[in-house]
Each structure stands twice: as C-alpha cells, then as structure tokens.
Amino acid sequence: MCAATPDYKDSVFLPETEFPMRAGLPMREPEWLAHWEKIGIYDRLREKTGRKPFTLHDGPPYANGHLHIGHALNKTIKDMIVRSHQMMGFDARYVPGWDCHGLPIEWKIEEQYREKGLDKDDVDTVAFRQECRNFAAGWVDIQREEFKRLGVAGNWADPYLTMDFHAERVIAEEFMKFLMNGSLYQGSKPVMWSPVEKTALAEAEVEYHDHTSHTIWVRFKVVGEDSLTVVIWTTTPWTIPQNRAVCFGPGIAYGLYEVTDAPENSQAKVGEKIILGDALAASVFAAAKLEEGMVTRLRDVSPDELKGMTLAHPFRGVEGAEGEWDYNVPILPGDHVTDDAGTGFVHTAPSHGDDDYQVGLKFGLPMTYNVEPDGSYRKDLPIFGGQSIINSDGKDGPANVEVIKQLAYAGGLLAKGKVKHSYPHSWRSKAPVIYRNTPQWFVAIDKTLDDGMGQNGDTIRSRALTSIDKLVKWTPQTGRNRLYSMIEARPDWVLSRQRAWGVPLTCFIKRGAKPTDTDFLLRDDAVNQRILAAFEADGADVWYVQGFKEKILDGLHDPEAYDQIFDVLDVWFDSGSTHAFVLRDRADGTEDGIADVYMEGTDQHRGWFHSSLLQACGTLGRAPYRNVVTHGFTLDEKGMKMSKSVGNTVVPEEIIKQYGADILRLWVAQADYTVDQRIGKEILKGTADSYRRLRNTMRFMLGNLAGFTDAERVDVKDMPELEQWVLHRLAELDVEVRKGYGAFDFQGVFQKLFTFATTDLSAVFFDVRKDALYCDAADSLRRRSARTVLDLLFHRLTTWLAPILVFTMEDVWLSRFPGEGSSVHLQDMPETPSDWLNPELAAKWVGLRAARRATIAALEVQRSAKVIGASLEAAPVVHVEDADLLAAMKSVNFAELSITSGVSLTGDPAPAEAFRLPEVPGVAVVFEMAPGEKCVRCWQILPDVGTHKHPGTCARCNAALG
Structure with a gap:
C-alpha cells in the first residue's frame, strides 16, 4: 500500500457527545438541584392528570441535629419508591415531615439554661415552649437542605410539622376521641421512668446497654419461726424498702436446708434454716461462701406449706425505721417465677415492676410511693430519705449501697455481689432508667369500643392484630411477625409525659373525684370544640396561658370544680396521629386517610409503625397503611455498630463532598436494605467503580446517537437478529424492572440493569456493533437498526435508572434533550411492546453467545x-x-x-x-x-482491500465513501 493512501478519518462516524467521561458529581449536582427548583418539577408532576394516586407517608425524623448515614439510607429508599412509582404511571406524592415536640429538644434547651446557670422551672412555660419551637424550626431548615442535597424530591415548600397549629389541634382532637370513647383512664402503675429527665418513657424511648448492678441475696424471716427464712435474689437493692410480697413458682421443687458450718467471711449463720428452690440451692450457697458439706438438705417443702407462711420484712423492727416496715409480707404463687436463676423466690414490689404490679392487682397488694421524680427516696422515708437511686448525671446514687448496708446491719443479707447485664437506658440522656409507680394516663387497648368501626374487631388490640394479619403487606415478612408479637403481648398504652414541650392532654378532672368515678373526667363535646378552635388559631401554647381553663369552661361548667391536666402527650402519639393531619386533611393526602406505604427502620416496629397502628385502630378502626417496608441498620465495613467514640462513623456530607450524592444513592441500591448494611471507604470505592462502568455505557449510547432522527428508524421485523435479540432482552427487563420497583426491590432492579449494561450491551452489542456504527454508510440498514435500538435503549435505561441515579440520568437526558423545561424526571418509563419478546430467538442466541x-x-x-x-x-x-x-x-x-x-x-x-x-x-x-490487506478505514484484513476506487479500502468502506 503506497504512502499516499488518503486519510479517511473524517468519513468515520466516531462518537460525538459533550457528556463528560468524568462525572464531577460533587461540583455538578447542585446545578441540577437548581434546575429542578427553577422548573418546579414536583409541582409539574402533580399537573399530570388521570393517574392513580400513590402515597408514601413520611415517618418524621426528629428536628435536632445534622443527618447521619441512617437518615441518608432512609430518605434515599423513600425517594426511590416515590420516583419509581411516579415513572410507572402513578401520581406519586411525597410530603416530608418532622417530629418537633418532645424531650430531645426540651433537653437541649435545658442544657442551654444549665450552661447559663438558669433554672427551667423559673421560666414562663409559654416562653420556654417558644424557645423549643424556635430550636426545632432552625433544625427543620437545616435538615431540609441536607435531604434535598441527597436528591430527594418532595413537597419541600410545604412539609408537615407536628408543631404546626393545625397539627397540634388535630393531635389534641385525636386524643379527645379516646377521652370520649371511654378508653382513656388514669392509673397508678409502674412505668419506665428516667430520673435524669424526670419523665415516664415509652418502650420505644428505651435502649439496652450493659450495666453493672449490685446483686443481693436477702433473708425474709418466717413469722413464728425464729431460725427459718426464705431467701430472694435481686439486682435492684433499692426496691427492697418497697417490698410487699414474695412469690414462689407452683411448679418448682423446693427444699428446706440447714447451715451446719460457715466460714468467718460468710454472712450465713450456723443453725439457720433456709427454704430454696432445689435447682438453685447450690448457686445460692456458693454466693454465701458455703462449701460442700456445710449445708444439709432436711426435706421437701410443698406449695401448700409455702402458702401457709407469712414473712417479715427484712427492715421490721430496725432502729430508726419508726415502724415503716412493721407489716407482714405474704408468700404468693406466681407463674412468672422460674428456677433459671436466683433462688426460686421473687421479691415483689408492685410499684417497681410489671410482673410485680400484676401480682399486686391480683392479690390486692398496696402500692408504695417512696421514689420521687428525680429518682430519690421521699425525704420523710426513714433511714433512706433523700438518697438518690440515679444521680442527675446518670450515675448510680448511694441508695443501693445504703440499702445493702442496712440489710447487713439488720441481719437480712445472706450474700452480695455484682453482675454485668443488659439494662434499660434512656435513648436520649443515655442514663439508666427505673420502673416507678406514678399516676399516668393510659389508653385501654382491650376495652370494647362502641364506635361503629368494628369490622376488624371491637378493641384496639384486636383491630391491630387483624390489620397486621389481613390488611397490610410486609417487606420483609419478618416485620409482620415482630410487630404481631409485640401487639399481642403489650400492656395498655401510657400516653402521658411529665414535660413542657408537647401537645398537652387536653382534659379536665373533677376535684375530689377518684379515677374510678364515672364523673372523674370531664367529657363535653362543647368544651372540646372550644379547645380545638383555640389550638387552630394560636397553637397548643394557649393551654399554658393564665386563665385558659376559666375561658374554656365559662358558661359550661364551674372552673373551680375542675383541675386542668398539664402532662403532655407522648411524642409517639404525635407521630402516630400524622395520618389524620397529613393523609386525611391535606389536599395532597389520600381520600381514605390511609397510606400506600410506611417505610422506616426496623426499630420502628416498636416506634412509629406501632404507635400509628394503635392510634389509628382507635380512631380509624384499622391500620393507616397498606404496605410496611423496613430497612436494617448501617454498620461499618467490619460489621460493627457505628459510634463517634470508636471513630467509625460515616457522614453523608463527607461522602457527597468526595463522591457525590449519586454514589451514596448507588450504595443504597446495591445493598440489601432489608438487613443490616455495611459502608466504608473500600465499599464506596467498589460502588464508584460500578458507577463508572455504567456511566461509560450511557456515554457510548449518547456518542452514537448524535444526530439520530425518526427518519432513520427501522421497523423491528426488518432488523438483524442481534438487534432483535437486544429488544427481546429489553422486553424481558421491562417486566422485571416494573415488578422489582413494585416490590421495592431496588437491589434486584439495579443488579439486573447493571448486568444487562455490562454483559449484554458493553460486552456484546456495543462491542459487535461498534464497527457498523463507525464505518457503515449512514443509510445502511445495519447502522440504522443499531441506532434505532440505541434510541430505544436510551429511553428505557435512563427512566429505569432515574429513580436510583437521579443526577446522572438527568445529566444523560439533558445531554441529548437540552432545554429549560427538560428533565428525565418528567418522563414515564416507556411502554415496551410485548411482541419484542422472542423466546425462540433468545434460545438460539444462548448458543451463539x-x-x-x-x-x-x-x-x-x-x-x-x-x-x-x-x-x-x-x-x-x-x-x-x-x-x-x-x-x-x-x-x-x-x-x-x-x-x-x-x-x-x-x-x-x-x-x-x-x-x-x-x-x-x-x-x-x-x-x-x-x-489480505488491512483496510485503512475499518481495519479489517480482507483479500479485496486495494482493489476498489478508493485506495486502501474494502468493498464496504469503498461503497460508504461513494
């Protein structure tokens, strides 16, 4: 071939695109956010008429800090659900919301006061609540921008806030429904109590951490038998002053034991006789430092014999006790008593444990009120008055040690030790909590409701269980089992909190009446309507304005005959009521007040899913959701829980700065969110590599679609087999993608699309068709067919991937269809003809490949x-x-x-x-x-090269050059 062979480079159709190889997401993503803001994309989607509504109801995050990786996971999954359903033809609405009341915010304001040396109790309640309101509002604005930066689309201009006046009015109104239907009652029973925060806590506000507790083995003398005792074991020595009974297990084997010898370092006494569960006797004597041979078993002790005994409190007759504990302690049967640990006998303080309380109810045991809100004993309690169980800093107070000392002085202590075990802590202050008997307000979940909504049951519990079983679909199914077992076993719902920042329990009680009296609670719809009107106009703060009671009751009831309740509602009641003021009341809500999807982390089985279910079963008669989707927790690369102290946290803001939000979103899509996920530097590097490969696929399509018009389009039946095979794959994927998005399976959708893009397209179709796209004549059937398929691929891949890679697919779309009002997110996933499916051809191509x-x-x-x-x-x-x-x-x-x-x-x-x-x-x-020779235009080596009009070309290239 001569040196003068022409250069045919300009005749080759090389890819043309301005779509950059490097994404530059951290710098460019804000441009697309601004673009969406400018064109009002969320509102434009709402203008599409004739669509079936689809509503994901947002579980409100708490407005008190920057976003963590769990927030990013949660909101990204929600966004993928909403966007995918919108692009599948629904009117998919998303109203973001925030939980604004409650202890975490109140705690922050109190911390600010303490730093300034101020006392919260000296500040006007309304002024204090306004500070809480301002604090929450500031964090709402910060978090809103952080969520938007993740690419989350929604009605950000008009979110819902539980502290909005209308929301506060509706929360009060929902509470009043329980007031009016008779399920609300005031009861005095033990609840989880935080001495540090001085309030009752719900189970959802408690987390469990390791804690080292004192353990004691305590003698209770049998009345009338000088040397005979029953021994109990407890990890809460501070509850001994509140003891009212000892329980035994009717099915447990008990024995009478005599101490025949004891070392000097033992609290045991030679000659004393002790009744114990046989299975536990050895461990008890070991704790008392008694070796083998120092104890003799005398005989069996029957349940009837135990029932006939009466015990003395360990502090009976103690000097300085002033007769406080000079009462008899009964021995009672209890099904909760086991011989797995302890002694076979359970110390029972009805004011400080649920099992104890139930025993107290059954046998009429008196309640005690020895522990104050700050976790200290009442000041007039003999010996222990004023001593704290938990100090204000969350550390153990002196009460446990003092009780142990007094037991030793009184001869009641058989042994002592310490045990490290899982113990409840407040998830806000991180301080240990206690069970404490206080007057609280409850909703009776087993009370028969005559409210005309009994198609799913006539109690809150039965309606909840029916909803879980028959009305709700669970993703994953394990969520159903978890919530069902919780509802099945849960006690009545405690609504009240002894705090200032929240929606008050809008009710009045009659002075001098008992909680069991029929007129104890004021139930008057006219009073309720006045309260609701005031809340709608000025918010719940008006409840705390001087003279509000008199204004509300004026002309209806004597204000002096009633006391106003100032407890606030549990914040879970606030968020549990959101279905009413968001789904029911808003124009962008739902017709029946029921959401298509609730989606949160697995911790919300005891939180928002739970409270929403209970609340709605009392006011709607069923669950407020049709689907419940749950995600796991986020761990570091080693599978460890993230902790600031360990230094293994991953901050969304830092990922976005380094990689861009789309990489974070892709990590979400690649993970199985239904279980715990891992994230870290190496995992994100792998995610970024997957992203680059996919980006190259999209860039190839764009480059080879330059100048494509409908005039080039080829009918499917006229295409070569390769193109027909690709269309078959598209038809298969269309079904799989829609099914996957409908089932919230983003991992499955992305894996299928990524495999298709990298193996079917890049490794086969693109690889094979590169030659035809570059070197065929512009009007060749093969080239036109390939470009037609590229166009069909483009519209499907961009819309299929847009719910996941919101920024990148917008970049891809605008690279081909620029324009001020253009956006991939205004598109629907194209309908894919079923006649593209060609199983016979597909089977043939399995062999060819x-x-x-x-x-x-x-x-x-x-x-x-x-x-x-x-x-x-x-x-x-x-x-x-x-x-x-x-x-x-x-x-x-x-x-x-x-x-x-x-x-x-x-x-x-x-x-x-x-x-x-x-x-x-x-x-x-x-x-x-x-x-043959190498064609200088297409590089194929063929025998005919050099025999045509255009020097150095093959027949195909010669014809293309004309």
Missing part, C-alpha cells in the same frame, strides 16, 4: 502470546459438533460477532491441538491469520 465466548477466548491466547495485536488479524476455523448450533452460527455473520476479519465454520472433527473452553463443550477453535 457461548460459541462466541469460546472463539474470543481462543483469540485472547494468541493476543497474550503477541501472535496478534487485535482480533481483526484473525480468521479462525471453528469446529462445532452440534449440527443445530452450527446451522445457527452459519445463519448469522459469525465473523462479525467474533470481531474477526473472517471465520470458517465446520462440523468436521477438531484436531487435538484446537482450543477448547471447558464451559462450552462441543466447540473447538483453530487459529488462523486473516488473509
């Missing part, structure tokens, strides 16, 4: 040995044993599929030295060099 893999692998051996530099230098001989496969290979241009300049296909037996790929049996490849 396998033969192609074997051929390419054979050429790779030659390339690695530097025999050839490129596959176009080869024209292999492919031996095929299967006649059907051989016929299939001959029916297509197999050299084109293999990216070789030629190929020979034969059914002849292959020589021994032929290359074989183990996973493709029956196909063997013999390498041969391609004969």
